[in-house]
Amino acid sequence: MIATFTALLFAHVLADFLVQTNTMVRRKTEFGFFALHIAIVFALSAAALGGAWQTALAIAGLHLIIDAIKTWGLTEARRNTLSAFLTDQGAHVLSIAAVVWVWPDAISTGLWADHVTAALPHVILITGAIVAIFAGGYAVGLLMEPYTAQIDQNKGLAQAGRMIGQLERALIFLFLMVNETAAVGFLIAAKSVLRFDTAAQGQKEGEYVIIGTLASFGWALAVGFATESLLEFAATSP
Template sequence: MIDVFIALLLAHVVADFLAQPDAMIRRKTEPAILLLHIAMVCVLSWIALGGNWELALWVAAAHLVIDAIKTWALPENWRDSLPAFMGDQIAHFATLAAAAFLMPDAVSTGIWADHIADLRSPAILISGAIVSVWAGGYAVGLLMKPYTDQFSNDDPGPSLEGLENAGRMIGKLERGLIFLFLCVGETTATGFLIAAKSVLRFDTASKGQKAGEYVIIGTLASFGWGLASGYATLSLLEIAAASP
């Protein structure tokens, strides 16, 4: 059962965070775009399961229902919010767990059957890295959106101008490093990373209270997500190692 969940988890995070660019997310209210995303979920799940179309179609159908509810049933101002994102992902993870419970032998009867033991850890680590780096960027961005809007609406106000998309890249790098440090057992290195970023961001934070609070919230959210996803990955590795 754990192997089915790991396979479906990898397919899900690749479909939702690597194979779904911002342009597709913005146009998801268009039925054709939503169906294209669901097709990706189905194909990636089929590949991850090793050829089980029945379960891949079931997972894709559940994914369609969840995404349709978020896209068309929620008020427009709630769709692009952190609670909606977290609720959406929790619902997806619940369906993956249910699918693994209903068909626990889906992977063991597929083409990956002879390589399950070798593929478990890489699949978990790749999934964890995607959740930490890419999903974390999306979640932190949603959290920070109201504060970012304040800077663009305030006149006069503190400037946060910089290189285009540099903030996103910095966030990805810091969460990636935190994930790496946790996986190799160097937890104390995260403290040095926090200190280094604090020094580098001191100039921005010194521009005023709003800028300082903005930097603190964003940094703590990014580091918190990196730590949470890293420890969740380590826990899943332990569960997989204890499974027969």
């Protein structure tokens, strides 16, 4: 059951955060782009399970329903909020859990049946890294969106903030996975020193940096600890 869940979760984060482009997200209200995304979900789910197409089809159908509600049931302003994002992702995870409850052994019938035990820890780590680095960037971006207009975004390099966020979340995730939690404190201190000039420019800039940094670090820590828990659960499951 845990292997099937992990495989489907891996396919989901690939489909939503790596394969899905910014263009696909912006134009998701168009049927062609929407259908393409659902087809990708089905294909990746089937591939992750090693060919269990019935389970993959169920996942794609539920994904379609959840995304359709978000895409056409909410206004654009309500869609582009952190609460909508978290609700959407929570619904996807619950749908995966529901499908796994019905087909717990789906992965054992596929092509990867003989490699599940060896591959499972690696798939969990990769899934956690994607959620920490890329999903975290999207979540933090939505959180900071209301404050972005109040800050002069033309003072630094284009996309530098996004890259810094990805790197810091990647480092935090790595530190947790190798059991070097103390290094996270050094990373916080280092960023505080490097960002001192920006924070000193004014109250708004300072508060913006603090909120974004704490949100980014908090997301990476939460995902890192969740990944560790899943690894421990997978190791002790029969």
